[in-house]
Amino acid sequence: MKTVTLMISLLCVCASSSAAQLSEQQQFEKEAQVAIKEFASSLKTALLSAMQDGGPIEAVAVCNLIAPTLAAEMSKKHGMEIGRTSLKVRNPSNEADEWETSVMQQFETRLSSGEAIQSLAFSEKVDTDTGQQWRMMKAIPTDKVCLSCHGTKIAPPIQAKLDKYYPDDMATGFKLRDIRGAFTVSKEID
Numbered sequence: 001m002k003t004v005t006l007m008i009s010l011l012c013v014c015a016s017s018s019a020a021q022l023s024e025q026q027q028f029e030k031e032a033q034v035a036i037k038e039f040a041s042s043l044k045t046a047l048l049s050a051m052q053d054g055g056p057i058e059a060v061a062v063c064n065l066i067a068p069t070l071a072a073e074m075s076k077k078h079g080m081e082i083g084r085t086s087l088k089v090r091n092p093s094n095e096a097d098e099w100e101t102s103v104m105q106q107f108e109t110r111l112s113s114g115e116a117i118q119s120l121a122f123s124e125k126v127d128t129d130t131g132q133q134w135r136m137m138k139a140i141p142t143d144k145v146c147l148s149c150h151g152t153k154i155a156p157p158i159q160a161k162l163d164k165y166y167p168d169d170m171a172t173g174f175k176l177r178d179i180r181g182a183f184t185v186s187k188e189i190d
C-alpha cells in the first residue's frame, strides 16, 4: 500500500514538473515569436523601401548594412539573441552551428513530406558550456521578391555587387517557396 502511494505521488511530481516545463517552453516560444515577427517585418520594410529607392543593386548595400544592425537592435530590445541563418549562407557570419544545421535539415524533411512551409518551427531546451538555453527556429520561405538576389537567374549588375560584398556567397539558386533559411533565437536560462 505504502509503495503504491509513493508511486502515485512520484507520478504526480513528475507529471506536474513536466507540465511546468511545458508552460515555460510555451512562454519562451511566445516571446520568441513576437521578436521574430518584429524582426521579419522591419527587415521587409527596409528591403522594400531600399528596392523602391534605388532598385535591387542599391538594396544589396542596404541589406549588407541594415540586416546585421537590425538583428543587434532586436536582440537587445527583446533580451534574447535573434538572427538569421541558412544551410547556404550569403554572409559567413550568419553561418549555422550544429544545432541550427540539424533543425534546418529537419525542416527540409518536413517540407518534402508535405508540411506547410509557414508552420515549420521548432524549439528545445539545449545544454551549453555555461548552462542551458531555450532555442527556437522558424523557416523563412523564398518569395518572389527574394529571387532577384537569391534566385537562379541573377542580373549581372546585381551579381557584380554580390561578388564584391560576398566573395563566398552560397545563397543563390533558390526557387519560389524553397526554404531560404530560418530565424534563430536563443535565450539563456538563469
Ligand code: HEC
Pocket: 047, 056, 057, 059, 060, 061, 063, 064, 065, 067, 068, 084, 085, 086, 088, 089, 090, 091, 092, 094, 140, 141, 142, 143, 145, 146, 147, 148, 149, 150, 171, 180, 181, 182
Ligand atoms: C537586394 C537583394 C536582396 C533581396 C531582394 C533579398 N535579399 Fe536576402 N540577403 C541579401 C544580402 C545582401 C544578404 C546578406 C546580409 C548580411 O550581410 O547579413 C542577405 C541575407 C539573407 C539571409 C541571411 C542568411 C545569409 O544567407 O546570410 C536570409 C535568411 C535572407 N537573406 C532571406 C531573404 C528573403 C526571404 C528575401 C525575400 C523576402 C530576401 N532575402 C531578399 C540580399 C537580398
